Amino acid sequence: MIPPVPSPTGDILFAFLSIVLEGAPYLLLGTLISGFIDAYLPSNAMDRLLPRRPIFAILVAGLLGGFFPVCECAVVPVIRRLLKKGLPLSCAVTYMLSAPIINPVVVLSTLSAFKGQNPVFMTCSRLLMAYIVTVIIGFIVSRLRVDRVLRDHVLADGETSHSHAHGSHDQRVTHALRVARADFLDTAMYFVIGVLITSVFNTRLVVLPQAQGAIGLLSGNDALAIPGLMALAFVLSLCSTTDAFIAASLAGFSWVARLAFLVFGPMADLKLIFLYSSVFKKAFVARLILGLLLLVALLSVAWKYAAPPLLNLIHGPAL
């Protein structure tokens, strides 16, 4: 089959298909995990795993990504299932936001991407800031009413929680695959919308000379560069396992702006808005994105001034 001639529409389709071919395996992985969680994890497993005190539970949830690594596309179906298994909402949100950053694959990719540009400092800053942000968000969510956060059918799922921890092995596998199938199609719909919009932005807007000029203008001043790169991360919707390579190549931008890019991107971007909407109410998604924007920006500025003196204390001038 001879592929059609390149065209502006072809650019969109080409970019769209490339993200789908890259992302769909992770989406499927997430939904398979979700299916097997549903079939094999007893309802009270989460109670046993997490500390009883809500504060400690949230603090632990922020680190779960280290043991259950999933990237941001895969995490959404997984937390939906964990919510059903009794994971408290605040912990679920903290895990959902932190797992795409606080996980071994991302640590390794960030270290190798920033080779020659303070890799250890960048990686530690990224993990630390992601942890602080997600835990703060978790505390805020724990004060909210569940029925104002979760979509009605997800809420209903939680209330009608039914454990499949009994039943034969075959029945459980059958059940797991059925759940995986349903979750895959469910999540893929939001994924498609997000990727489609991202592809249009990527091939028609970000590459325009005017947009590139604007990006160049931002790079000099951190007051503009930090929100600028966060906006870029939002539009580009990169995968958290590879965004460090893009961040490392953004010539002219300060390390703080790139750090904001690396922390904000995996928690909030165009495709994630739609994926989050499969679980959360629209008003909550909007507030979550806004809250993350403010929090990451503020913490980045704080870290910009706090980090160099701290590093000096540890081992002489480094930056």
Next chain:
Amino acid sequence: MAPPSDHDHHGHRCSHDHDHDHETAHSDHVHGPECGHGPGHSHGATGSPAAAFPWSRVAPCFLLLLWGGVMVYYFASGRVIHYLTGFGGFRLQTLICGLLLCVLAAFELLVRPVPAGSESESDAEECRGCGGDHDHSHDHSHDHGHGGSSGGWVAKALTFLILAVPLSAAALYSPDRYSDQFFINKANAVTSSNTGALGGGGVDLAKRAAKARPLPGAADGTAAAAGGSTAFTVDELERLSGGRTPEGNIPLQLVELFYMPAQTRDVQEVVSTQVIETTGQAIKDKQDPTKMRLFRLMMTCCAADARPISIPVEFTEAPPSWREMGWYKVTGTVEYREINGEQSTVFKASALTPGKPPRQQMMY
């Protein structure tokens, strides 16, 4: 009644009136004759005439086969090379995912009709067995439209279209490459930095050399500086570049030259002693339009993250005339110089010949 906090919200811990109301309501619904399936959903013998054709099963099946089929086709036809890098197993993941989706579709088509009826019976028995402290509408809500539990046929049709149309359009009409206009825009985009990031890892000559050599850590720059006999050699460069061209030049990818400043000193030195040949598109230098840069797009993992990389080309004699965005092969030597505060590879070209666009539009 206090608003339920999230920690004690879920059914198994609940003691709120609020939650009990819900459970009662649900159990009424669920233990009805349809066993959790809404009206219009046929399975086994309980199908109503209106639902004689099992859309609820055929549509997901079709979608899974479509997604799986597209992924397997793009892998099997080799077209995937234009979309994903060869590093990190991205292409293999696509194949595995495609096959698994086909398996899920087959499972949906073949396995489900039989157990659907019998399973709900056995589940019902189990439910009686375990005291009824939970009810039994598990997951059937998923079959009721993906847009939400209230989804009617409009929502179902919309879901179906969103899942089917963009992917089909892309699979049928994707040109496997970007348009020239996209390339021109990218070529003039903010230049990438060449410090640090070594793409997917395959461009790292020192790393490749270290892997190819029996002695571990031999590519380490400090070992070479200390006068070790394990330093990078011309022979290794020849082998890693895939052998000399008929003219006796070392063919290197533009990306390998671009990242040369990040290589160890011994690699840099060996490369600078050889006549190198590389291919790319010619573009004007933004700061000095009389000067030429050689440009290519490089993807990190998929085509959507393609970013522009370019190196300056200087001519030993008067620069020949060249066409903007034309493909050229340059022959000459490389040197390393600081440009705008960053170490950069500069190509000192002795010859410029029009070249053919490579089969793969992008590098990785």
